[in-house]
Amino acid sequence: MESTLFSRLDMFMAHKGLNDNRITVQSKIAVGTLGKQRRSGKGLSYDSIVKILRTYPELNPTWLILGDGEMLTTGYQEPINIKNLNELLKQQEA
DSSP, X not given: OOOOHHHHHHHHHHHHTOOHHHXXXXXXXXXXXXXXXXXXXXXXXXXXXXXXXXXXXXXXXXXXXXXXXXXXXXXXXXXXXXXXXXXXXXXXXX
């Protein structure tokens, strides 16, 4: 089975005991966004990904977007660099 952004997000949610509603509320994403995007088969918007990563700094952006590395970061993590996030998203699309 191919690992997708949503399958990885689901793994993180299971690890943290979260559900779609809780993530949307905590991340200040419009309610229903995750479910709607899941059903449509589309990925998450750039803004939604940034909000999730800022809300859960322990979530490794490279793992979430590309599936590379470990789910959780260890030790200090540089703050989210928007330019780097754009590069990760471009790699995902390739």
